[in-house]
Amino acid sequence: MNTFRSLALAGTVLAGLAAPLAAQDTPPSPATVVATVNGTEITLGHMIAMQQRLPEQYRQLPDDVLFNGLLEQLIQQTALGQSADGPSARGELILENERRALIAGEVIEKTANSDVSDDEIQAAYDAAFADAPTGVEWNARHILVETEDEAKELVTALEGGADFAELAKEKSTGPSGPNGGELGWFSEGMMVPEFENAVKEMSVGAISEPVKTQFGWHVLKLEDSRQKEAPSLEDVREQLTDEVRQQKIEALVAEVTDAADVTRVEPGKIDPATIRDASILNQ
Known part of the structure; x- marks a missing residue:
């Protein structure tokens, strides 16, 4: 407005x-x-x-x-x-553009509001998740310090019964420290190799020996692990419905544009900068 x-x-x-x-x-x-x-x-x-x-x-x-x-x-x-x-003259051009945009928008809106069948959603789900990567996900905490000696002291304290989360809040220099060192769930390729390799060798509940990465020295605790699975169809139904409609819109635009008899000005014949020259509308 x-x-x-x-x-x-x-x-x-x-x-x-x-x-x-x-x-x-x-x-x-x-x-x-x-x-x-x-x-x-x-x-x-x-x-x-x-x-x-x-x-x-x-x-x-x-x-x-x-x-x-x-x-x-x-x-x-x-x-x-x-x-x-x-x-x-400027107003006439604006009206032509507005009319063109309005009619095109109504055509797209009709497609955007069209029904999406269960078969279309299932096909979209299969295409998105049939070959989805599987594997293991881990849920871990860590404490990051600057030196190996500091990390060894942490391991000793943890083996003596210290609470990992409280120790992370007190000692960790990493951004997850205030959250008790919590990293949440992650899968292969999401952490630096040294960190990931250490986690792979751990059992749930275990505390690692000091692990060196480019960020410093880490002490890890593996909270849990699980098999990575694709989401259920119902969990992503709304997302898939939007994607199917978007694909229909893109297909419609491509179809009608390809079917149209279109000619374009030759490259270089008009200086692109002229679209910023409002004085041309006064000619």
Whole structure:
């Protein structure tokens, strides 16, 4: 919504509060006339279409305020439009672009809102997860310190019964320290090789010997491990539905564009910088 529209609508809100609405004698339709300006009709359809394009903050207004505000807005626009000799050359071009974008948008919206069958979702699931990587995932904690001696002292303290999480909060220099050294679940390739290799050799609940990486010295605790599995279809149904619809949109755009008889300006014939020269519209 442009600034003029916003200000005009805001300015009519209070006036709209005092303007009573006429009782409806017949069922409303898009052709129901709500006002005329020098003989030009403004219809309920115009108002509904404008309401749908409003920012959410305006759409939350009470019905009577919104109705009267939109009606006043359309009356003002109609009167101003009648006072001109028609749109400028620039205005005509904008209208052509807006019409083109509106119609194209409606075609895409129809496809975006189309039903997606269970077979299509199953096919999308199979394509996405049939060859999904499997393997082991680990859940571990670590304490990061600067020297091997510090790491050895941590191992001794842990073997003596110290709490790993509390020790991580106190001693770890890594970003996970405040969280007790918790790293969450990770799989192969997500950690540096030295760290990953150490975890692979550990049993659940075990504490590692000091492990050196590019970041310093680590002491690890393996909290748990599990077999990595693909998500269930139901867990990703919504995501897959959106992906199928997006694929349909892309296929539609490609189909109609490929079928069209398109010619393009030869490369280099027009300087790309000219699209920034607004003075050309005044020629």
